[in-house]
Amino acid sequence: MKLSKLAIAAAMAATLSAPIHAAEQFFPVLVYRTGAYAPNGSQWANGYVDYLKLVNAKGGINGVKIAYEECEFGYATDRGVECYERLKNKHGGATVFQPLSTGVTFALTDKAPIDKIPLITAGYGRSESQNGAVFTWNFPLLGTYWVAADVLVQHVAKKEGGFDKLKGKKIALVYHDSPYGKEPIALLEERAKMHGFQLMLLPVAHPGVEQKATWLQIRQQRPDYVFLWGWGVMNSTALKEAQATGYPREKMYGVWWAGAEPDVKDVGEGAKGYNALALQHGAEPNAKVVKDILTLVYDKGQGTGPREEVGNVLYMRGLISAMLGVEGVRRAQERFGKGKVMTGEQVRWGLENLDLDQKKLDALGFAGVMRPVRTSCLDHMGSSWVRIHTWNGTKWEFTSDWYQADEKVIRPMVMLASAKYAEEKKITPRTPEQCKE
Amino acid sequence: MIYRENGQFKTSYAADQQIFPIRQDRIAILALLIFAGVGVPLFADEYLFRAILIPFLILSLAALGVNLLVGYCGQITLGAGAFMAVGAYAAYNFLIRVDGMPMLIAVLLGGVVAALVGIVFGVPSLRVRGLYLAVATLAAQFFWDWAFLRIRWFTNYSSSGSVSVAELDFFGWRIETPVEKYLLCLGLLILFALVAKNLTRGAIGRQWMAIRDMDVAAEVIGIRPMYAKLSAFAVSSFYLGVAGALWGFVHLGSWEPAAFSIDRSFQLLFMVIIGGLGSIMGSFFGAAFIVVLPIFLNQFLPWLGGLVGVTISTAAVSHAEFMIFGALIIFFLIVEPHGLARLWSTGKEKLRLWPFPH
Numbered sequence: 001m002k003l004s005k006l007a008i009a010a011a012m013a014a015t016l017s018a019p020i021h022a023a024e025q026f027f028p029v030l031v032y033r034t035g036a037y038a039p040n041g042s043q044w045a046n047g048y049v050d051y052l053k054l055v056n057a058k059g060g061i062n063g064v065k066i067a068y069e070e071c072e073f074g075y076a077t078d079r080g081v082e083c084y085e086r087l088k089n090k091h092g093g094a095t096v097f098q099p100l101s102t103g104v105t106f107a108l109t110d111k112a113p114i115d116k117i118p119l120i121t122a123g124y125g126r127s128e129s130q131n132g133a134v135f136t137w138n139f140p141l142l143g144t145y146w147v148a149a150d151v152l153v154q155h156v157a158k159k160e161g162g163f164d165k166l167k168g169k170k171i172a173l174v175y176h177d178s179p180y181g182k183e184p185i186a187l188l189e190e191r192a193k194m195h196g197f198q199l200m201l202l203p204v205a206h207p208g209v210e211q212k213a214t215w216l217q218i219r220q221q222r223p224d225y226v227f228l229w230g231w232g233v234m235n236s237t238a239l240k241e242a243q244a245t246g247y248p249r250e251k252m253y254g255v256w257w258a259g260a261e262p263d264v265k266d267v268g269e270g271a272k273g274y275n276a277l278a279l280q281h282g283a284e285p286n287a288k289v290v291k292d293i294l295t296l297v298y299d300k301g302q303g304t305g306p307r308e309e310v311g312n313v314l315y316m317r318g319l320i321s322a323m324l325g326v327e328g329v330r331r332a333q334e335r336f337g338k339g340k341v342m343t344g345e346q347v348r349w350g351l352e353n354l355d356l357d358q359k360k361l362d363a364l365g366f367a368g369v370m371r372p373v374r375t376s377c378l379d380h381m382g383s384s385w386v387r388i389h390t391w392n393g394t395k396w397e398f399t400s401d402w403y404q405a406d407e408k409v410i411r412p413m414v415m416l417a418s419a420k421y422a423e424e425k426k427i428t429p430r431t432p433e434q435c436k437e
Numbered sequence: 438m439i440y441r442e443n444g445q446f447k448t449s450y451a452a453d454q455q456i457f458p459i460r461q462d463r464i465a466i467l468a469l470l471i472f473a474g475v476g477v478p479l480f481a482d483e484y485l486f487r488a489i490l491i492p493f494l495i496l497s498l499a500a501l502g503v504n505l506l507v508g509y510c511g512q513i514t515l516g517a518g519a520f521m522a523v524g525a526y527a528a529y530n531f532l533i534r535v536d537g538m539p540m541l542i543a544v545l546l547g548g549v550v551a552a553l554v555g556i557v558f559g560v561p562s563l564r565v566r567g568l569y570l571a572v573a574t575l576a577a578q579f580f581w582d583w584a585f586l587r588i589r590w591f592t593n594y595s596s597s598g599s600v601s602v603a604e605l606d607f608f609g610w611r612i613e614t615p616v617e618k619y620l621l622c623l624g625l626l627i628l629f630a631l632v633a634k635n636l637t638r639g640a641i642g643r644q645w646m647a648i649r650d651m652d653v654a655a656e657v658i659g660i661r662p663m664y665a666k667l668s669a670f671a672v673s674s675f676y677l678g679v680a681g682a683l684w685g686f687v688h689l690g691s692w693e694p695a696a697f698s699i700d701r702s703f704q705l706l707f708m709v710i711i712g713g714l715g716s717i718m719g720s721f722f723g724a725a726f727i728v729v730l731p732i733f734l735n736q737f738l739p740w741l742g743g744l745v746g747v748t749i750s751t752a753a754v755s756h757a758e759f760m761i762f763g764a765l766i767i768f769f770l771i772v773e774p775h776g777l778a779r780l781w782s783t784g785k786e787k788l789r790l791w792p793f794p795h
Contacts, residue, residue, distance in 0.1 A: 033752035034759075042752070070751040072735070077696060078492070081689065082732060085488040103693060106599045110690040126597070177586060179597035179693055186596040203586070206695065417596065424533075425603045 023341050024067040025060075025329055027052055027322070028087035028094045030104070035074035036207035037232035039262040040314055044100055045070070046305030047318025050293050051326070053304070057296040061329050063339045067091045073104070080104035081111075088115055095347050096120055096325045102180035105138075110425075112137035117344040118328070118351055122321045123256055123279045127183055128417035130410075132352060132380040133429040135418065139351050139380045141324050141373065146413065147405040148255045148277055149184035149227070151386040153191045154403055155253070156225050167196040172218055174211075174238060175229035177203040184229060184255070186417075190409065208234025215241040228254040228276075235263035239271045249274040253388070260313035264391045272393040278313075280370040281320060282389045283396050285311035289319065289365030313396060320370060327356060327364075352377060352435075371402075377435030384410075440788045456634055473623055478616045486615035493728045494622040495683045500708040500720040501633050502676025507706065508714035509637055510669035511649030512562050513570055516577035517677055517705040519558075522697035523581055524551040524678025525685035526591050529600055533593055540605045540612070541621075544682040551678020552671040554581075559670030563663055566652070578699050585694040601691030618687050625683070629676060634717050636672065645669050646715070711769060713778025722777035730765070734758045 029048060032041035052066045060066060069090060071083035080099055088094045097112070098120045099105055105125040112119045113136060120139045121129070127146040129138035156171070157163045173188060175181030185201065192199040200223055202214045208230055215238075218226065226247065228238055235258045242249060250273040254263070259276020261283070284290060290311045298307050309315055325347075332342045332350030342350070354375045361367060373382040384407075388400035422429055440461050447453040457463045481490065503517050528547030532538050554577075561573040585591050585598075592600050605612035605621075612618055636642050644665040647655035656662055685692045704727055712723020735758050742749040749757075773780045787794070 034755040072751040072755040082488040085484050106691045107689055179599045182597045
């Protein structure tokens with residue numbers, strides 16, 4: 001009796017969970033709401049999912065509703081790959097993957113061309129994947145770590161009064177000892193050669209709570225600037241150690257993953273004066289899109305995370321990442337048929353021909369949040385504008401003008417590294433004619 | 438009633454000494470192998486291959502290696518992840534630095550290099566034992582973690598420290614589809630499991646077990662501890678090295694040292710303890726328990742929640758997964774401290790008497 005009841009219930013559940021939604025665009029969501037990086041990862045995830053909810057509340061992408069499913073991987077590469085395999089064929093096939101982990105990005109870069117699913121890595125991933133002729137399926141939109149490092153050097157040079165003043169200066173890079181943290185080294189070494197500053201490399205092991213030795217070295221060597229390439233708990237630990245060693249926070253510059261509320265909140269006053277890059281946006285509680293989300297999603301009780309975190313730095317990062325994916329679909333629909341569900345291949349075309357001008361951004365509610373993005377076959381990044389914001393003890397404030405990464409430095413490095421990759425993987429780069437297809 | 442060996446008479450030594458003396462076992466194993474080799478490729482989908490079966494096969498091989506050392510020779514090791522890493526990076530370097538190197542040869546050479554490294558790091562076992570040895574092998578873990586992060590030659594000067602393998606070419610056979618990858622791993626696992634089983638039944642395995650049970654007594658009856666211990670380290674590391682190379686080449690495709698961190702070493706040790714120390718079968722049970730169960734729980738819990746109309750958040754599922762997994766480990770260790778393999782053999786004993794237990 002009991003067994004038959006269970007069987008009936010199971011059968012009913014099976015029929016209920018079967019995809020009834022025939023024409024929905026499926027967005028898989030790889031998240032880490034647990035583990036050492038959860039405080040940062042969950043805000044990004046909330047922003048990402050909230051934006052998808054907002055698009056649905058506004059009627060979908062030209063009428064096509066979005067389906068989404070989360071998969072938790074705890075920032076572990078092998079579980080991330082498992083999540084990818086689990087989600088890629090669900091609900092009629094995944095539209096785009098955004099893993100928010102450089103390690104997972106590296107693993108998926110090989111799989112994406114086979115499965116024909118584009119990979120957006122807004123503000124992370126492989127720096128050389130900017131070259132879309134080789135990395136057909138990777139989209140490091142808005143910026144790579146080479147852009148970040150380049151802008152930091154530019155900013156420091158400006159503070160010193162010119163690139164020639166950097167000679168003999170000492171810059172320390174405190175980095176997460178993983179592909180993520182190592183990415184900027186190549187560019188910083190190049191810049192160090194150009195301007196004659198000395199680069200100190202100080203790796204910090206995962207998860208980054210043990211930094212005593214690192215900061216002892218900083219106390220001894222007294223570098224002029226410290227660049228912080230941390231993630232999660234490593235950032236707040238670094239700030240606490242800086243406070244303990246007495247290293248001036250004003251001379252510390254974090255990458256855009258080391259410049260959000262969870263990194264500085266615990267340190268509070270101690271982090272005052274600490275600077276970090278802003279991937280175009282900062283904390284944007286007054287943006288129109290945020291107000292839309294509050295009225296259309298949160299007021300209806302459908303918010304994913306706590307209401308007070310809406311508009312935080314990493315929340316906005318997730319929001320923008322989702323928006324870029326959705327706009328890729330919208331662009332693809334313009335060519336392949338409005339109101340239809342796009343395949344991964346079609347979305348890839350959409351992302352490669354993305355053209356978000358100021359008018360479109362304003363209409364989406366992103367006025368003042370970010371600058372126009374325009375991608376092409378050779379440039380899968382679309383924009384390399386960055387500014388810097390500073391923690392004033394209670395909130396992040398913009399303290400610099402817009403910077404743009406120096407193409408003359410980055411382009412040759414991108415071409416060289418992507419050519420090496422193409423040779424290793426026996427990929428023939430696409431010709432300009434093939435790009436037009 | 439069905440499972441009993443009455444009436445199966447052995448008339449030769451060979452028949453008496455075979456791996457599965459009971460005919461039903463032989464039939465069952467043969468059926469299982471045919472099922473794994475033919476049946477599974479027919480019905481399994483890509484997700485099952487890539488996310489569950491391939492990791493399970495490769496980690497079974499690794500667990501087998503750890504079991505030879507820990508379970509059969511009694512040398513506790515916490516450096517299993519390091520030997521996997523050595524195998525993976527050695528195979529990678531053979532592949533990219535030697536022109537036209539076939540993938541499988543590179544994998545096996547990775548195993549050989551891991552074996553040599555294993556012998557070197559096995560030397561402390563001649564002096565220290567038990568938990569102290571575990572600490573000594575921890576040095577291997579930290580040393581190789583450091584080496585693959587810092588010595589850039591090993592990663593072919595890749596800027597991010599992550600390496601990747603282009604294509605798996607085996608004498609013209611390009612291994613691309615999940616089914617081919619699965620069959621490759623399955624073939625290697627069957628081969629190595631057979632070798633391991635025979636090693637443990639032969640002279641060398643008996644020496645290992647003698648050392649495990651009491652090394653002074655073993656030495657008195659003429660077993661050379663140095664030879665026995667170092668050979669156990671070599672064979673175990675070879676298995677781990679091959680498993681590591683497969684993990685990098687076949688499963689991940691591109692990897693960084695974090696793939697073989699201390700967590701991996703612990704994971705492998707737990708597999709062996711939960712599966713059953715000193716049992717080939719136990720390695721498979723342990724690997725299945727540790728690899729498949731968390732993924733199963735992760736998907737089963739939301740489904741279960743949906744059944745009663747509750748939506749469980751991703752974070753809650755993940756937390757629950759950890760709790761249930763931990764509770765199950767404790768449960769099995771209390772119910773059967775000798776591991777899942779012992780449960781299996783108890784079950785077989787019971788089955789022999791069924792349905793008339795005395």
